[in-house]
Amino acid sequence: MPFMATTPHRSACFFNAVLCSSLFCVALFAQDNPNRPPWAQKPKPNSNTTASKPADPIPAAGPVGPENPGMIVQPTPPAPPETPQDPPSQRGRIRVNVNLVNVLVSVLDEHNRPAPDLPKVFFQLWEEGVLQKIDIFEPETSQPLDLALMIDSSLSAQKEMSFEQEAAAHFIRQVIRPGDRLSVYAFDQDISQLAPFSDSVSTLQAAVRKIPPGSGTSIYDAIILGSRALQRRGEDRRRVIILVTDGGETTSRADFDAARKEAVRAGTLLYTILVRPVKNESGRNTAGEHALQTMTDTTGGAMFFPDTPQELAAIFDRIDRELRTQYRLAYYPNPRGPANTYRTIEVTVSAANQSAANSSGIDPSAANQSGAIYQVRHRKSYLTGPQ
Numbered sequence: 193m194p195f196m197a198t199t200p201h202r203s204a205c206f207f208n209a210v211l212c213s214s215l216f217c218v219a220l221f222a223q224d225n226p227n228r229p230p231w232a233q234k235p236k237p238n239s240n241t242t243a244s245k246p247a248d249p250i251p252a253a254g255p256v257g258p259e260n261p262g263m264i265v266q267p268t269p270p271a272p273p274e275t276p277q278d279p280p281s282q283r284g285r286i287r288v289n290v291n292l293v294n295v296l297v298s299v300l301d302e303h304n305r306p307a308p309d310l311p312k313v314f315f316q317l318w319e320e321g322v323l324q325k326i327d328i329f330e331p332e333t334s335q336p337l338d339l340a341l342m343i344d345s346s347l348s349a350q351k352e353m354s355f356e357q358e359a360a361a362h363f364i365r366q367v368i369r370p371g372d373r374l375s376v377y378a379f380d381q382d383i384s385q386l387a388p389f390s391d392s393v394s395t396l397q398a399a400v401r402k403i404p405p406g407s408g409t410s411i412y413d414a415i416i417l418g419s420r421a422l423q424r425r426g427e428d429r430r431r432v433i434i435l436v437t438d439g440g441e442t443t444s445r446a447d448f449d450a451a452r453k454e455a456v457r458a459g460t461l462l463y464t465i466l467v468r469p470v471k472n473e474s475g476r477n478t479a480g481e482h483a484l485q486t487m488t489d490t491t492g493g494a495m496f497f498p499d500t501p502q503e504l505a506a507i508f509d510r511i512d513r514e515l516r517t518q519y520r521l522a523y524y525p526n527p528r529g530p531a532n533t534y535r536t537i538e539v540t541v542s543a544a545n546q547s548a549a550n551s552s553g554i555d556p557s558a559a560n561q562s563g564a565i566y567q568v569r570h571r572k573s574y575l576t577g578p579q
Contacts (some may be wrong), residue, residue: 294328296520297521316539321536338430344467353403359508408442423460455487532575
């Protein structure tokens with residue numbers, strides 16, 4: 193009897209164990225089924241968990257400020273890694289940006305007149321004594337002009353002021369071509385821009401005719417200001433200062449060296465018209481005249497000494513003709529000088545021989561000018577840029 197009572201009990205226990213195991217497996221399987229009954233649902237996370245709640249959308253990017261408090265700016269996704277552009281043989285090489293050096297050259301014949309239409313083989317260019325290859329040659333440059341017309345309005349220059357104003361007004365009408373710009377300045381102890389860079393002939397002429405009288409003469413300051421204004425105008429334009437003065441420097445804050453360096457740095461051509469109210473050297477500021485002569489020669493411009501005010505119109509005409517017949521030479525320095533150093537330039541012009549003319553296709557009549565004598569003006573130095 194004890195044995196028979198125990199056997200059913202053990203069978204029932206075994207059946208219950210099997211049933212519980214089956215229900216447990218079904219529950220586990222049902223949790224992966226989206227249609228599982230409520231009793232098989234996963235327990236909800238408590239308030240300390242964060243995984244199941246979807247993130248709030250990120251607001252659009254915008255400025256952060258009082259009117260947009262707490263604005264979130266979406267981070268910029270990282271850029272994909274760059275693919276090398278150079279083939280393996282080119283990698284590891286140092287790239288050097290070699291600057292093209294432009295040199296404007298004025299050539300005059302034996303009669304002191306502009307000599308146009310000379311062939312390239314007539315020209316040779318040296319930098320620091322080393323002959324350079326001329327990569328660009330324009331017998332009549334098409335680069336537009338930026339001109340700063342600067343007129344001395346000090347008391348010592350007032351005697352001839354009316355002549356200067358009318359000659360300058362004539363020059364403005366003659367020199368302005370499509371693409372050119374001119375600005376009018378007056379200087380005494382201060383420098384005043386009377387008209388901004390413009391091609392409006394009437395506006396520029398009106399500014400010239402309204403130059404007020406002043407006191408003191410700040411020539412060096414005027415050259416520095418004019419050079420800086422021209423330098424801001426762009427690289428592909430010619431920069432010219434036309435300076436009309438009596439040469440009596442008295443009130444500049446800057447000195448001669450500072451003014452010359454600024455003109456060279458800007459690549460400015462300086463044309464100086466020295467109106468001398470006193471003809472006798474004992475009564476003039478000859479030191480100031482010599483300083484202007486040196487500065488004018490350094491930039492490649494020209495200096496004029498009218499004996500009478502009536503000559504001013506002819507001088508302005510000559511400047512205009514010279515600007516229209518300038519040669520443009522450009523080269524890549526070889527070797528290139530160290531960064532931020534001044535490099536000397538020399539240009540010579542001589543007639544080519546007959547064989548050079550024939551081999552280059554030059555008109556022999558031009559090449560036969562073996563006895564021609566040319567005067568050459570150009571800037572004597574330039575400042576190298578960064579490496």
